Amino acid sequence: MPAIVLIGAQWGDEGKGKITDFLAEKAQVVVRYQGGNNAGHTIVLGTEVYKLHLTPSGIFYPDKLCVIANGVVLDPAILLAELDNLRARGVTTENLRISANAHVIMPYHRLLDELEENARGAGKIGTTGRGIGPAYRDKIGRSGIRVQDLLETDALAARVEENLAEKNALLTKIYGRPPLRAEEIIAEYSAYGARLAPYAADTSLLINERLARGERVLFEGAQGIMLDLDHGTYPFVTSSNPVAGGACTGAGVGPMCVSAVLGVLKAYTTRVGAGPFPTELLDEKGEQLRQRGGEFGTTTGRARRCGWFDAVVARYAARVSGLSHLALMKLDIMTGIGPLKICTGYRLPNGTVLTEFPLSARVLSQAAPVYEEMPGWDEDVTGVREFADLPPAARAYVLRLEELAGVPAALIAVGPEREQTLVRGKIFE
Ligand code: IMP
Numbered sequence: 001m002p003a004i005v006l007i008g009a010q011w012g013d014e015g016k017g018k019i020t021d022f023l024a025e026k027a028q029v030v031v032r033y034q035g036g037n038n039a040g041h042t043i044v045l046g047t048e049v050y051k052l053h054l055t056p057s058g059i060f061y062p063d064k065l066c067v068i069a070n071g072v073v074l075d076p077a078i079l080l081a082e083l084d085n086l087r088a089r090g091v092t093t094e095n096l097r098i099s100a101n102a103h104v105i106m107p108y109h110r111l112l113d114e115l116e117e118n119a120r121g122a123g124k125i126g127t128t129g130r131g132i133g134p135a136y137r138d139k140i141g142r143s144g145i146r147v148q149d150l151l152e153t154d155a156l157a158a159r160v161e162e163n164l165a166e167k168n169a170l171l172t173k174i175y176g177r178p179p180l181r182a183e184e185i186i187a188e189y190s191a192y193g194a195r196l197a198p199y200a201a202d203t204s205l206l207i208n209e210r211l212a213r214g215e216r217v218l219f220e221g222a223q224g225i226m227l228d229l230d231h232g233t234y235p236f237v238t239s240s241n242p243v244a245g246g247a248c249t250g251a252g253v254g255p256m257c258v259s260a261v262l263g264v265l266k267a268y269t270t271r272v273g274a275g276p277f278p279t280e281l282l283d284e285k286g287e288q289l290r291q292r293g294g295e296f297g298t299t300t301g302r303a304r305r306c307g308w309f310d311a312v313v314a315r316y317a318a319r320v321s322g323l324s325h326l327a328l329m330k331l332d333i334m335t336g337i338g339p340l341k342i343c344t345g346y347r348l349p350n351g352t353v354l355t356e357f358p359l360s361a362r363v364l365s366q367a368a369p370v371y372e373e374m375p376g377w378d379e380d381v382t383g384v385r386e387f388a389d390l391p392p393a394a395r396a397y398v399l400r401l402e403e404l405a406g407v408p409a410a411l412i413a414v415g416p417e418r419e420q421t422l423v424r425g426k427i428f429e
Helices: 016-024 076-088 107-119 132-140 153-174 182-199 203-212 246-251 284-293 311-321 361-366 392-405
Strands: 003-008 029-032 041-045 048-052 065-068 096-099 217-220 258-266 269-271 305-307 325-329 340-347 368-374 409-413 421-423
Touching: 003 016, 016 041, 016 217, 016 258, 016 325, 016 409, 016 421, 029 203, 065 203, 076 182, 096 182, 096 203, 107 132, 107 153, 153 182, 203 217, 203 246, 258 311, 284 305, 311 340, 311 392, 325 392, 340 392, 368 392, 392 409
Parallel strands: 003 217, 003 258, 029 065, 029 217, 065 096, 258 325, 325 409
Antiparallel strands: 041 048, 269 305, 340 368, 409 421
């Protein structure tokens, strides 16, 4: 049963959209299984640039089944606008299915995300403000509203009223805001329900039927391992599980169906929002990476923090997700940046060097990166199509990164287009 899980192995924004699009060609089913419209994928098809937040990247292949699975939190207005936009540009959306069990982001989730974030003051997480954390909190707290609730107005009305009893108390008594009106929310969301109804399905059943037929399924992760609720740099994380295991709970499939786990990493590191980032460059080099790499958020437009490649993070990602392959992105951005530094460990004030990612935020905040240096290259690599044709220094850099991560780099990107992808190993058999 050849399913592969594709995940971000840093702090998100690694370029997963491009690799999903590249691999989707060989899959029959593409599944989004966690996160929501906090994610943003940019896909370049010739002269067309698409920015997707919820729709699986497989949507550009009309013959693929695209699934938004139960683990996603769905903002219906955002999804419907995205689908309208795709259709207006000639992309069919008929092959999309949405889990009836996916939880819905409600207006109070977005409001509370913003109010809670402001209340955190100096301890701000730097969330995307899309209501992601509050929506997952209601899911875990068993008060969430699911896609199936939108399909029945009576059920929806009851759920909204129950929720507003609590949310309006929070809004008015804690945050001094006006209460939300149940009737307006019920009317708005039942209208969304009517438009989403043709897409709603038991997506776990659909995916498992396809797997049983021997079809190839691509699970498309959002965010990255270092933003994982359990394994990331808590509390500066998102509220879902971007690790590979998240695909099983988030889509309703068993782990035995997964034959490969592909970790996507940039040839350097970026992070959006607050939280520890050991190899961050606050100097000219960081600015150079940001400008050359176009490191500004797809979702919020925020400038991304930039730094050197962190092999401690790569090894940690390989461990907690059992990576079988790497996809190394944006190698072209490193042209002319050299000499290149790679972080191989963290030095603590007492001189100890850690080679495993520490679980304690306090320890991490005291850690200074230990670097090894490699020569850079000045040749343009964007036209290269075979690994062997890369400049020797670029090849040596890739080989060193995979050696330090302990995982082979099967795909290497030298530009944003589909064909700017060097293939070194088979992922789908
Ligand atoms: P939230 O997911 O909006 O709650 O944000 C929590 C943290 O995750 C913040 O630091 C965000 O910047 C970060 N984050 C969420 N989604 C993404 C993403 O797709 N790429 C990069 N960072 C993200």
